Amino acid sequence: MNETITLCLEIIFWLALFVVFYTYLGYGIVLYILVKLKELFVKPVKRSLPASDADLPEITLFITAFNEEDVVDEKMENSLELDYPADKLHIVWVTDGSDDGTNERLQTRWQGKATVYFQPLRQGKTAAMTRGMTLVDTPLVVFTDANTMVNREAIREIVLAFQDPKVGCVAGEKRIA
Secondary structure, three states: OHHHHHHHHHHHHHHHHHHHHHHHHHHHHHHHHHHHHHHHHOOOOOOOOOOOHHHOOOEEEEEEEOOOOOOHHHHHHHHHOOOOOOOOEEEEEEEEOOOOOHHHHHHHOOEOOEEEEEEOOOOOHHHHHHHHHOOOOOOEEEEEEOOOOOOOOHHHHHHHHOOOOOOOOOOOOOOOO
16 A cells, blocks of 8 residues: 555656646757757748838838837837838827827927827827727738837848738847847
């Protein structure tokens, strides 16, 4: 009887240890191996952007903001420096309840460079995004925060990802400077 209990406890111990190992490391290892196996049998399709900028799709750079006066200028400079044709890139700010001068800054210094949709009532980011999306008519939308700077080539990379008809969403990596 004592040996049976010891055997059961050993099995439970090793099973629990395996679960912990798999959770923290095993899943990543299995996923890595599966990706490498897939690469052996399925060659990735090389996609490229249209040869002419005129053939690129229009894109909306969608920025939600609440009291972001301190970063408006830096974000607009970053947005205007993106490597994407200016006539195809629409910069839209949706501000929700800002009372610090964010809207005034956008409408004076950056007038004509960005479209600003302001609502005095603060309802939160999700409500601002929902409200703003009803006003967007481009086929692709890039969501970004006011305090997040975007790499110069990011928009082209996002458009390139959407050349694959199976792609429905593209996510970026946020790095803190």
